[in-house]
Amino acid sequence: MERVHLSNEDQAVNDIDDILKAYYKVAMKRFVDNVVLQVTERHLLGLEGPVRSLSPDMIADLEDGELMDIAGENFSASSTRNDLAIKFDRLQKAFQIAQQAAI
Numbered sequence: 001m002e003r004v005h006l007s008n009e010d011q012a013v014n015d016i017d018d019i020l021k022a023y024y025k026v027a028m029k030r031f032v033d034n035v036v037l038q039v040t041e042r043h044l045l046g047l048e049g050p051v052r053s054l055s056p057d058m059i060a061d062l063e064d065g066e067l068m069d070i071a072g073e074n075f076s077a078s079s080t081r082n083d084l085a086i087k088f089d090r091l092q093k094a095f096q097i098a099q100q101a102a103i
Contacts, residue, residue, distance in 0.1 A: 045051055
């Protein structure tokens, strides 16, 4: 493999290029973070934002069915959670029996 000999000027150019690429990467991430932060603060959490409209009084006035539509879990998630809770209880009892048998 042949070696490539760079002049000092070419090496400096390559170094500066690498530095600028790294800076650009960091600066772009920071810019995107700032845009997201400003949009969130000004539009979602601002005085006219949708988060302000969700007051405790509004939530208290909702019917049970409306609350389930907004925040309730679907049937498959509920049944899966219940099945896992039953299996967990059975496994915990089996573990206790195994611990007693080991003593």
